[in-house]
Amino acid sequence: METIIDIHSAATKAAAGDNVSFEALYQQLVDRVFSFVFSRTSNREAALDVTQDTFIELYKSLSSFTYQSDGAFYAFVYTIARRQLAQYYTKSSKHAVSELDETIIASGELGADLAIEVHLALTKLDDCSREIVVLHHWARYTFAEIGVLINMTESAVRVRHHRAKVELANILTR
Amino acid sequence: MSKDTIDKMLQSSQPTLTEAERSRIWNEVASELNLQVETASPYMEFLKTYIMNPFVIAFMCIIGITSTAAAIDNAKPGDVLFLFEQFTDEVRLTIASTNRKNELRTSFATERFAELQAILDEESITENESKTLALASSKASVTSLVESVADDVTNATGLSIMSKNSTLSPILSLVAKVYADITIVTITEDGFVTRFITKANTQDALTVEIATLQGLDVATVEAVLVIETQNGVSRPSDRGDVISTSKGEARVVKAVNALINQLDGIDDNVIRGQFIAKLLHEVNGVKVSRGSSEVDDVQDNRIRIENKHVMVGEDGDYLYLSDDNDENIVDDEIDATRELRVEEEGNVNEALPNQSDVKDKSQSGNNNKNEEDKSEPGNKD
Numbered sequence: 181m182e183t184i185i186d187i188h189s190a191a192t193k194a195a196a197g198d199n200v201s202f203e204a205l206y207q208q209l210v211d212r213v214f215s216f217v218f219s220r221t222s223n224r225e226a227a228l229d230v231t232q233d234t235f236i237e238l239y240k241s242l243s244s245f246t247y248q249s250d251g252a253f254y255a256f257v258y259t260i261a262r263r264q265l266a267q268y269y270t271k272s273s274k275h276a277v278s279e280l281d282e283t284i285i286a287s288g289e290l291g292a293d294l295a296i297e298v299h300l301a302l303t304k305l306d307d308c309s310r311e312i313v314v315l316h317h318w319a320r321y322t323f324a325e326i327g328v329l330i331n332m333t334e335s336a337v338r339v340r341h342h343r344a345k346v347e348l349a350n351i352l353t354r
Numbered sequence: 355m356s357k358d359t360i361d362k363m364l365q366s367s368q369p370t371l372t373e374a375e376r377s378r379i380w381n382e383v384a385s386e387l388n389l390q391v392e393t394a395s396p397y398m399e400f401l402k403t404y405i406m407n408p409f410v411i412a413f414m415c416i417i418g419i420t421s422t423a424a425a426i427d428n429a430k431p432g433d434v435l436f437l438f439e440q441f442t443d444e445v446r447l448t449i450a451s452t453n454r455k456n457e458l459r460t461s462f463a464t465e466r467f468a469e470l471q472a473i474l475d476e477e478s479i480t481e482n483e484s485k486t487l488a489l490a491s492s493k494a495s496v497t498s499l500v501e502s503v504a505d506d507v508t509n510a511t512g513l514s515i516m517s518k519n520s521t522l523s524p525i526l527s528l529v530a531k532v533y534a535d536i537t538i539v540t541i542t543e544d545g546f547v548t549r550f551i552t553k554a555n556t557q558d559a560l561t562v563e564i565a566t567l568q569g570l571d572v573a574t575v576e577a578v579l580v581i582e583t584q585n586g587v588s589r590p591s592d593r594g595d596v597i598s599t600s601k602g603e604a605r606v607v608k609a610v611n612a613l614i615n616q617l618d619g620i621d622d623n624v625i626r627g628q629f630i631a632k633l634l635h636e637v638n639g640v641k642v643s644r645g646s647s648e649v650d651d652v653q654d655n656r657i658r659i660e661n662k663h664v665m666v667g668e669d670g671d672y673l674y675l676s677d678d679n680d681e682n683i684v685d686d687e688i689d690a691t692r693e694l695r696v697e698e699e700g701n702v703n704e705a706l707p708n709q710s711d712v713k714d715k716s717q718s719g720n721n722n723k724n725e726e727d728k729s730e731p732g733n734k735d
Contacts, residue, residue: 199384199389202389203380203384206380206383207376210371210376210379210380211370211371214369214370214371215368215369215370218369219369224369227369228375228378228379231379232379232382232383232386235379235383236383236386236387239383239387239389240387294363294366294367295366295367298363298364298366298367299367313364317361317364317365317368318364318368318369345357345360345361348360348364349356349357349359349360352360352363
């Protein structure tokens, strides 16, 4: 369950060794990180492992982080998650989603079959479009925050997002 | 496929963590990083040392025993811990001398009486709150419906049949009984009687509250409201005459039983009569339906209890227990129908006896219960 916390305060205290603040950061971010990681692995156990490694790495790296904005902090976490994904790909010799985990636990009331269809449709998007869709719809980032994360302007993110949704609709109605 | 549909599909297919997974990841992270989220103080660390172990254990035992004893002491009839309280009371009675037993029973009866009052308070007020909520809700819907119909008629005929500022009911009476603790407002509207409890106790405050709650204008309330000042605090029968939940009924019945059981053992009819008078003062008007075929026979002024039929003498100074035929005291009979009648109310103004009174009376040797038991039952009713 995501809780609303003061990212600046929590990140600063956690960097100083305050474990309670780090746990608050974890509770705030874990769902976002997991959603993103799962979209790149489509394997639940692997996604759990990568999420876990991301937070371990985050804790170790916090002392090197200087707070500038919430967006910058999210970008920091996102960069760590991508690095952990890269390591996962290297270890498992997988570069993309080749098969979907049968144990998708989705938040909505869609059946598992339809959820799998959506996941498969996402894999057919190009990497950038898929990332924007996942970050916006699953990890609940704003377009402005996504722009910071993937180094694009907000308007460019919006345009890519719109096109991605049109493409998704086409894929799902075929 | 519309954009909204895509949005919904994406949202619904969002992968989420279960609580167990969220905890599992955190535990793994904390373990890997050797995190201690709750840092113990140096003093607590000292308590963990080998030398301190016996003291810590002894301290924990004392705390545990004390808190358990306190919990048992605060238990009320119907609570699991109340069984322990009864057990400890019985143990104390068993080892006490004859004179001391009477004092103890009086003391226990006082406790049982306080517990009964607490239970009646909790259950009666809950019932009244639910009544008030139901009233407010139904009133609002009825008002809305009537106004809607009135508007329709006005639109169709051009005739205004109701002013929205007027009261809906032409027959309305409002009576507020102001007690020392609360005020009970009884509303009679077209023969439909409802009541609610409020802390307001002045005419102005009551007028505003009634007007707000009932959707009436202040002028109407001022014109109709009758305020009656009552002596003393309210009784359950004043506050609400029904305890509706089966749990509430069971608690009251158990509390009454627990008190009667203590009174049964007191060898002083004056003291017992005083307790019974106070008991009847509390339960008079409380209706209890036990969900059996016997319910239909229960009169408004009775409370049915499980194994006692209690009556108070005309002058309120004795009681006897009997079955339906008023012939014998039968403590072990299970199937007999017995009730606590409240039609003969004793002297409610007498205070409960204090310990010195009890001692004096128990030493006097008068008013022996057994003598009353032998002589009175056949003469009553």
